[in-house]
Amino acid sequence: MNPKQRTIKSEVSVSGVGLHTGAQVTLTFKPAPENYGYKFKRTDLPGEPIIEADVDNVTDTSRSTTISQNGASVSTTEHVLAALVGCEIDNVLIELNGIEVPILDGSAIEFVKALESVGCKEQQAEREYYYIPHNINYSEEDRNVEMVAMPHQDDYRFTCMVDYNSPVLGSQHATITSIGDFKEHIASSRTFVFLHELEMLLKHNLIKGGDINNAIVIVDHEVEEAELRELAKAFKREEIKVAKEGVLNNIELRYQNEPARHKLLDMIGDLALIGVPLKGHIMAARPGHAANVAFAKKIKAAIKKDKRKKSINVYDPATKPLYDVTKIMSILPHRPPFLFIDKIIELTKTYVVGVKNVTMNEYFFEGHFPGAPVFPGVIQIEAMAQTGGILVLSTVPDPENYLTYFLKIDKVRFRAQVNPGDSLVFRCDLIEPMRRGIAQMKGVGMIGETIVVEAEMMAQITKVKES
Structure with a gap:
């Protein structure tokens, strides 16, 4: 532990x-x-x-x-x-x-x-x-x-x-x-500076808060008395000399290897x-x-x-889901053809895992690259959002009386194509604890061990007004 x-x-x-x-x-x-x-x-x-x-x-x-x-x-x-x-x-x-x-x-x-x-x-x-x-x-x-x-x-x-x-x-x-x-x-152990660097910084007025007491100054060239007098003037000291260790005598070393x-x-x-x-x-x-x-x-x-490796969820189609599509529809207000999640296979207080089975009979394939069908990226994000919505709504006792509105979707990346026949597994994790009904989540969509889409989302749940 x-x-x-x-x-x-x-x-x-x-x-x-x-x-x-x-x-x-x-x-x-x-x-x-x-x-x-x-x-x-x-x-x-x-x-x-x-x-x-x-x-x-x-x-x-x-x-x-x-x-x-x-x-x-x-x-x-x-x-x-x-x-x-x-x-x-x-x-x-x-x-x-x-x-x-x-x-x-x-x-x-x-x-x-x-x-x-x-x-x-x-x-x-x-x-x-x-x-x-x-x-x-x-x-x-x-x-x-x-x-x-x-x-x-x-x-x-x-x-x-x-x-x-x-x-x-x-x-x-x-x-x-x-x-x-x-x-x-x-x-x-204090910061250190070489004398030539210190003189350059002073010349360009870059260390206005510099004090000869907050740095070890290492003398890396021969120093004339006039130069030492200028340094003493710059740091408002009566006198500055080079100590035997090869540093200015402004401070004593706390360690030999400070x-x-x-x-x-x-x-x-x-x-x-x-x-x-x-x-x-x-x-x-x-x-x-x-x-x-x-x-x-x-x-x-x-x-x-x-x-990412640890968050890979191995999807076994034979395993009974936590929520089937009927249970999902009792929580989410979405309905076909705008319901894009088929199963919820894991749900905790901090993350949720959902599955979307992509089939050729989806309505959008008729017009979205029908000769080379690709699952639209915007619908992947919507499916991820619906998965995250299950996580957010699981925090209230009567989710059927709430709606989930997404306030922001950020850092979206599409890494690989999704095609008919793929099982797309989404995992949404809370980035930080929910506050006042607002959740920030990191979502990842995977096919097997390959990440195909990821995004960060912010959502808020709102109670449905009674008519």
Whole structure:
């Protein structure tokens, strides 16, 4: 049995400046229900849009990871997401009154402290892990980036190597054998920047919130006294010098391999955008935000592929259906020739499986490619919608007194033809719990093990008015 999902006991806030904008911003963690995941809310924008922490929403990885959705963006998400993963918290709403997550000291430790100050509580639902089933590889030959996710059933393990051909930084390694080690060994590792990068950013006014106290500055060239005086002036310090470790003396290193540890921290935060807690061993050489996101997309694609395999419903025509067509007509108001579901073979609180037997005597084949009959795509969607309607109407005790109206159908894809003689099996799963009679579903239509159609649907049930 998996451990229970967790959220925080009460809300808690942290405040600071955004690294690039320099604007003061307050971030508030709020408890969230089961299966909510991580979502950001921009409270400073009209309508307070929500941005899901999803790798498909990533829009920029140039200096940090930015996600965008519903006309809004949040940047520098990696440190706060790493803190949530490291604290093994599953469901949280993160409210922000600005575009950037505050940089704080350049690590994740202040977020960890805030979360621990309010504590966590268990929820009823179990945490559903994705166990890495086989090696998943990603590489970028031009930048010598190598990443691999390997099976490891017991925990979430990381190994990270950085090598920037820098005589100061050299080659560094960092590792944790369990995600439980994050808080003690990784969370306080701060971001780092090479001096030439810092000077470029200052020149282009790109780090308005940058402070010499929230980053390790690695000196990668000879520095004249005049240059040090300019840096001291830019960061409002009396004096800046180069320490014996080859870094500016603004801060002392917390670990000899702090840069490698911070790259590991970033990787944990970026891979949180997969949206599923993982069990496996992640190994990475020379990671960065762009590579992390590409790697996360590859793992997410593997997860989706595995889910499709698991959702395949083997149709046995000899098995007695849960609902035959007579029972279906007692629930749905549709009638021939506009009733497109013949059987319901599975029905739970979260999904339904229905069957449409496609025969040559369907009325539409007379005019729809009669020489090469193909089951029309729009009718496939209608059949899927009727299957989903059974799921929605199963939530009320008197479904015959309700109608199901579809509010939105999105992300429709037709992958293969459906022809006379095929048995088309539809499965509709709730994407999230129903609220106020509104359901959001993911629908998939299959012939055998082949997906032929898929779509996302939103429907609402409405009671029939008495005449």
